[in-house]
Amino acid sequence: MTTVRAAALAEPVEPVGRGWTAALSLANGAIWVGWFGPLQILLASQAKDFAPGTGMSKEALLAWVTGAGAVVSLLANPVFGALSDRTTARRGRRTPWIVAGSAGGALALLLLAGARGPWTMALGWCLVQLTLNAAFAAVTAAVPDRVPRLQRGVVGGWLGAAQILGVVVGTGLATLAGGTGAGYVACAVFTVVGVLPYVLRHQDLRLAPGDRPAWSWRSFLAGFWLSPRRHPDLGWAWLTRFLINLSNSLVLLYLLYYLRDGLHHADPEQGVLILTAVNGLTLMATVVCGGIWSDRVGRRKPFVVWSGVLMAVATAALAGWETWPGAIVAAAVLGVGFGVFTSVDFALMTDVLPTALDRGKDLGVINVANALPQVAAPALAAPIVTYLGGYRALYLVAAAIGLAGAVLVGRIRGVD
Incomplete structure (x- = not known):
């Protein structure tokens, strides 16, 4: 060598x-x-x-x-x-x-x-x-x-x-x-x-x-097919990232319409700007801290699990607490959860890569789990809002999807 x-x-x-x-x-x-x-x-x-x-x-x-x-x-x-x-x-x-x-x-x-x-x-x-x-x-x-x-x-x-x-x-x-x-x-x-x-x-x-x-x-x-049977940790990690990103995409997709039609906010465009700023501030506050904490304790899965659970709770709050203060709290909590998830899940993904030779390709396949929810979210959200219960149903479904992603992290065996 x-x-x-x-x-x-x-x-x-x-x-x-x-x-x-x-x-x-x-x-x-x-x-x-x-x-x-x-x-x-x-x-x-x-x-x-x-x-x-x-x-x-x-x-x-x-x-x-x-x-x-x-x-x-x-x-x-x-x-x-x-x-x-x-x-x-x-x-x-x-x-x-x-x-x-x-x-x-x-x-x-x-x-x-x-x-x-x-x-x-x-x-x-x-x-x-x-x-x-x-x-x-x-x-x-x-x-x-x-x-x-x-x-x-x-x-x-x-x-x-x-x-x-x-x-x-x-x-x-x-x-x-x-x-x-x-x-x-x-x-x-x-x-x-x-x-x-x-x-x-x-x-x-x-x-x-x-x-x-x-x-x-x-x-x-x-080489672009990564068999979940041969690489189960990578398969579960991919599915976890996909589900939590899909949940987040469902939350963001109709946020303007949720404020306008669900909360009857006087200025929904300004409301989206305020919620985005609140979410961004809490996300920035945790994205680096979460990664540092994870490195120090030498563990990944608990951080990903609890950040996913926190995001699911905040998403469910949008369905059960349909007020402007509720939306602000939900945006802040979502930022906290997604900040920790962003840094620690990335580290977890690099820990489950099968071979050093294919790191770039394998990470590219994993990154599909970031982009695919942006395509899937509109197809899933439109019928839910139109026929299956409106925005409350949409956010309950999003919370359930995110919670499923958090739970499935436990199926990863090769990372603590």
């Missing part, structure tokens, strides 16, 4: 420093800026401008464009993760994809800045999802490559905090830049600049050319 191979594929034991964690977190946040500046503000503005010539409403056009991008995202993350696993470049396995993905994402954002119709808008957004998922897959795979198991909670916490800040910064740039085109340019610049400290200052681990598996399309495609 060569030294390069040992460094790249062995389980890491040397703790990473604060500089490495900060640089990787900044890169992660920069990617989320590139995603959420468009998602929160810019795509909606373009849909409003382009819809009159399409025969669709602005809501339908936006749903069509973002839905196409979601499909690209579901496929791109595991594919680029697998490609980075097999990369033998001098700059390492992950860095080339971080560079190419962020640069490609910036170019795609500039394409959106110059879009003059719905087809260019859709193409640009699909390219953003394609390229930034390449960078994101490499960033997340760098954690199990470099971070020892008992440091992954705190690193996952800082990555989660950077993700939240990326959403805020992206929204701010899109709002304050001075127009849709300028907003896209600002997000593009931040996306590139934000990855530079990691790319320029930190050496990636290299995979020796002779250690890359022989290439064939059959083996490459077959």
Whole structure:
């Protein structure tokens, strides 16, 4: 075994420093800026401008464009993760994809800045999802490559905090830049600049050319199926993440309508902003602390279980305590639970990866559990609200789904 191979594929034991964690977190946040500046503000503005010539409403056009991008995202993350696993470049396995993905994402954002119709808008957004998922897959795979198991909670916490800040910064740039085109340019610049400290200052681990598996399309495609029978811990961990994220997506999907039609709030748009701010503050307060605590006690499952239970209780409160104060309390408790879940569940996922060689691909498959609920939630929520009891029934179902996810964590055997 060569030294390069040992460094790249062995389980890491040397703790990473604060500089490495900060640089990787900044890169992660920069990617989320590139995603959420468009998602929160810019795509909606373009849909409003382009819809009159399409025969669709602005809501339908936006749903069509973002839905196409979601499909690209579901496929791109595991594919680029697998490609980075097999990369033998001098700059390492992950860095080339971080560079190419962020640069490609910036170019795609500039394409959106110059879009003059719905087809260019859709193409640009699909390219953003394609390229930034390449960078994101490499960033997340760098954690199990470099971070020892008992440091992954705190690193996952800082990555989660950077993700939240990326959403805020992206929204701010899109709002304050001075127009849709300028907003896209600002997000593009931040996306590139934000990855530079990691790319320029930190050496990636290299995979020796002779250690890359022989290439064939059959083996490459077959590798995306991770048998729950062969890897039961990974299967249960994936299902847990999917269910808790689905519960959270169901909570957020119709929040505006819940405030307007269920609570009869005088200003539902402002209400959503207030609830989002409350949720974000409590999430930020716990996302790093939860990871640090988990690392110190050397356990993951209790944190994931109780954060899932806490989120389920808060979701049920939206159904049983249908008042504005109840909604504020629920938003705060959801933030506490989801903050702990974000950091500790990420660490748990890296602990159940089957092989070092396929870390990027396996994390990409796991990340499908983040994106798929965004597709499944509308299909599940619409009939519940319309035919099966309205918003109270929706939030009770969401609470039950989240509680099921928390309970199933107990089926994972290889992690404490």
